[in-house]
Amino acid sequence: MLIENTIILSHRLLKGGYRLLTLKSKRIAPMVRPGQFVHLRLPSPADAVLRRPFSVFRAQAGRLAILYKTVGKGTQAMATLCAGDEINILGPLGQGFPNVRKDTLPLLVAGGYGMAALYLVAQRAPVKGIVFVGGAGADDILCADDFRRLDWDVRVATEDGSAGKKGLVTRILDAWLNKELHGRQPEFFACGPNGLLKAICKRVGRGGWDGWISMDRHMGCGLGACLACVQKVCKRDAAGRETWAWARVCTEGPVFACRDIVWD
Amino acid sequence: MNKPKPDLSVRIGGLVMQNPVMTASGTFGYGPEFARLMDLNRLGAIVVKGISLKPTQGNPTPRLVEVPGGLLNAIGLQNPGFDGFVRDYLPFLRHYRAPVIVNIWGHTINEYASIAERFNDLPGVHGLELNISCPNIKHGGIAFGTDPKMARRVITAVRARTRLPLITKLSPNVTVIAEFARIAEACGSDAVSLINSFPAMAIDIEARRPILANITGGLTGPAIHTIALKMVWETARAVKIPVIGMGGITSAREALAFIIAGASAVAVGTANFSEPLSTLAVIKGIEAYLVRHRLPSIRALVGTLETGAVIPKPRGPGRPCA
Ligand SMILES: Cc1cc2nc3c(=O)[nH]c(=O)nc-3n(C[C@H](O)[C@H](O)[C@H](O)COP(=O)(O)OP(=O)(O)OC[C@H]3O[C@@H](n4cnc5c(N)ncnc54)[C@H](O)[C@@H]3O)c2cc1C
Ligand SMILES: Cc1cc2nc3c(=O)[nH]c(=O)nc-3n(C[C@H](O)[C@H](O)[C@H](O)COP(=O)(O)O)c2cc1C
Ligand code: FES
Numbered sequence: 354m355l356i357e358n359t360i361i362l363s364h365r366l367l368k369g370g371y372r373l374l375t376l377k378s379k380r381i382a383p384m385v386r387p388g389q390f391v392h393l394r395l396p397s398p399a400d401a402v403l404r405r406p407f408s409v410f411r412a413q414a415g416r417l418a419i420l421y422k423t424v425g426k427g428t429q430a431m432a433t434l435c436a437g438d439e440i441n442i443l444g445p446l447g448q449g450f451p452n453v454r455k456d457t458l459p460l461l462v463a464g465g466y467g468m469a470a471l472y473l474v475a476q477r478a479p480v481k482g483i484v485f486v487g488g489a490g491a492d493d494i495l496c497a498d499d500f501r502r503l504d505w506d507v508r509v510a511t512e513d514g515s516a517g518k519k520g521l522v523t524r525i526l527d528a529w530l531n532k533e534l535h536g537r538q539p540e541f542f543a544c545g546p547n548g549l550l551k552a553i554c555k556r557v558g559r560g561g562w563d564g565w566i567s568m569d570r571h572m573g574c575g576l577g578a579c580l581a582c583v584q585k586v587c588k589r590d591a592a593g594r595e596t597w598a599w600a601r602v603c604t605e606g607p608v609f610a611c612r613d614i615v616w617d
Numbered sequence: 618m619n620k621p622k623p624d625l626s627v628r629i630g631g632l633v634m635q636n637p638v639m640t641a642s643g644t645f646g647y648g649p650e651f652a653r654l655m656d657l658n659r660l661g662a663i664v665v666k667g668i669s670l671k672p673t674q675g676n677p678t679p680r681l682v683e684v685p686g687g688l689l690n691a692i693g694l695q696n697p698g699f700d701g702f703v704r705d706y707l708p709f710l711r712h713y714r715a716p717v718i719v720n721i722w723g724h725t726i727n728e729y730a731s732i733a734e735r736f737n738d739l740p741g742v743h744g745l746e747l748n749i750s751c752p753n754i755k756h757g758g759i760a761f762g763t764d765p766k767m768a769r770r771v772i773t774a775v776r777a778r779t780r781l782p783l784i785t786k787l788s789p790n791v792t793v794i795a796e797f798a799r800i801a802e803a804c805g806s807d808a809v810s811l812i813n814s815f816p817a818m819a820i821d822i823e824a825r826r827p828i829l830a831n832i833t834g835g836l837t838g839p840a841i842h843t844i845a846l847k848m849v850w851e852t853a854r855a856v857k858i859p860v861i862g863m864g865g866i867t868s869a870r871e872a873l874a875f876i877i878a879g880a881s882a883v884a885v886g887t888a889n890f891s892e893p894l895s896t897l898a899v900i901k902g903i904e905a906y907l908v909r910h911r912l913p914s915i916r917a918l919v920g921t922l923e924t925g926a927v928i929p930k931p932r933g934p935g936r937p938c939a
Contacts, residue, residue, distance in 0.1 A: 354654065356654060356893065394891060394892070401683065402683055402687055402838045402839070402891055403683045403890055403891060404891055443893065570678070571678075571679055571681060571682070572681075573681050573690075573890045574644075574646075574893070576646070576651060576654075576893065577646060577650045578646030578650040578666075578889070579643070579644065579646075579681065579690070579692070579890065580666075580675065580680070580692050581678075581679075581681035581692065582678075583678060584678075599674065604650075
């Protein structure tokens with residue numbers, strides 16, 4: 354983990370208010386594991402006391418890309434940056450996804466920018482799997498083609514039916530699990546809104562499978578120091594009874610095993 | 618020819634620091650969190666996150682929100698307790714030369730005194746910082762640090778039980794902060810540090826709900842710097858013990874302002890989040906300033922504020938510590 358001043362190589366507006374920011378990063382990019390994130394310092398530190406966390410979308414050969422949506426003042430400030438501008442990042446941070454195993458069928462499930470956190474999982478996996486992606490409308494379905502180019506099967510659902518099947522992503526997932534799993538051993542990798550992650554963990558628990566989710570929490574330091582980003586996880590006390598403890602999403606996460614999460 | 622380097626060292630009670638820059642409790646974890654990015658030995662002192670006798674879970678989330686010029690936090694003093702600290706962090710900290718100051722807190726006078734006592738003769742701990750901004754659960758939850766009588770009692774009790782250099786950390790949530798500094802001095806503190814965060818809140822107007830789960834939190838960061846500066850100035854004029862200034866330091870500028878106002882040392886807090894190497898930049902900036910102003914030492918700068926007017930010193934000596 355380190356701090357690097359990077360130069361913006363390109364900054365592209367995609368659909369749905371999403372942007373693709375590609376940075377020249379000699380030092381951090383080669384260290385990134387799938388699911389890890391960077392903490393990005395905004396161009397105008399005067400009114401931003403905190404960095405902003407973003408999953409690494411792509412990382413290769415001295416380049417690092419993030420895929421982000423403008424939602425507030427920090428991402429709006431980022432949107433004004435141009436190629437050639439400097440941006441300071443801290444990373445790679447957190448525990449990413451475990452390596453995809455050869456003997457399982459990897460199922461990636463994403464909502465919105467969750468796709469960004471999962472691309473490296475697919476790219477570095479030793480076997481091909483299926484990506485289930487959902488969003489409000491066609492504009493929220495990002496980088497499906499990037500996954501198709503890796504020869505992954507991409508299944509789309511939108512709430513308004515403007516792309517893929519109409520409905521929630523869990524609907525197409527359930528239909529697939531019922532009809533097409535054929536006794537294979539799936540392993541889940543998910544990133545998206547909390548409701549989706551919870552729904553995935555429920556299915557993983559029921560099926561007795563392995564599942565990993567990447568969680569999204571408001572962060573301060575990103576380094577494990579401020580204890581702002583905590584999530585309840587299972588723990589056994591000295592007497593062996595089941596209880597809970599806080600885990601830091603920035604340090605022990607953002608990726609957790611489904612079985613470890615305590616949902617409130 | 619190389620000019621001699623200015624002397625940055627400062628003394629807080631029996632504690633000697635190689636430079637005046639410390640970390641503010643709760644913004645630097647226990648050290649390991651930042652050790653991968655910087656050499657902790659370059660710090661004046663490492664002040665760790667507040668420790669209580671027993672482990673504390675802290676508040677539900679959200680615990681932190683950015684606001685204009687700063688942030689609100691309501692972490693709720695989550696910590697692993699005395700045993701957890703000694704087991705999980707102290708062995709790591711012992712590898713460093715930089716002095717370690719443990720910030721302590723409790724809910725009753727007894728808890729404060731007991732936790733203070735346990736750090737006696739514990740190698741690797743060089744001082745205590747007493748956080749008196751906590752509510753006294755035996756007295757309707759009023760913060761120890763906002764009631765002169767309770768402040769006197771808790772500082773006296775802790776002083777009686779610790780042999781370590783004792784820094785009392787003052788709450789800004791009072792009318793005259795110098796009064797509390799004088800109490801700390803009279804009751805045997807070796808130094809005072811100020812300021813802790815300001816009680817504040819933020820509301821999500823669409824949801825009509827507080828943003829922090831705890832409803833209220835503490836404001837820190839650049840927004841509080843000038844208020845902290847005035848409080849440090851008033852305090853330094855009122856006591857003879859060293860004053861440690863903090864609140865909104867993001868660069869050497871704010872640190873130097875505290876020192877000119879009378880602080881012997883400073884602590885960097887919220888700035889560690891956006892720029893984890895802030896402390897090192899502040900040290901470098903202070904040194905460059907001393908060179909530029911041909912000052913032989915940091916001590917030569919402390920309290921050199923020129924006001925051009927005769928300002929009466931605050932009210933006489935502190936009452937004896939009862
Ligand atoms: C591990 C991790 C990975 C992420 N990856 C991506 C990604 O790949 N693409 C993407 O578009 N977004 C991602 N996010 C969310 C992103 O951090 C927020 O959208 C962003 O911080 C919003 O900043 P803002 O100033 O525009 O919004 P504001 O609402 O103005 O921000 C105010 C404060 O709230 C925090 N905040 C607001 N929304 C979120 C959120 N959803 N998650 C965490 N903090 C938030 C901000 O960091 C800031 O401190 C990720 C978050 C985490 C924790
Ligand atoms: C996230 C956070 C946690 C803190 N925890 C503690 C604590 O445990 N004990 C304490 O005395 N002060 C605590 N503080 C207060 C700081 O030590 C410091 O007094 C305050 O932040 C002002 O300095 P700053 O403006 O540079 O941050 C905390 C501050 C923050 C932002
Ligand atoms: S963001 Fe500070 S501990 Fe996770």
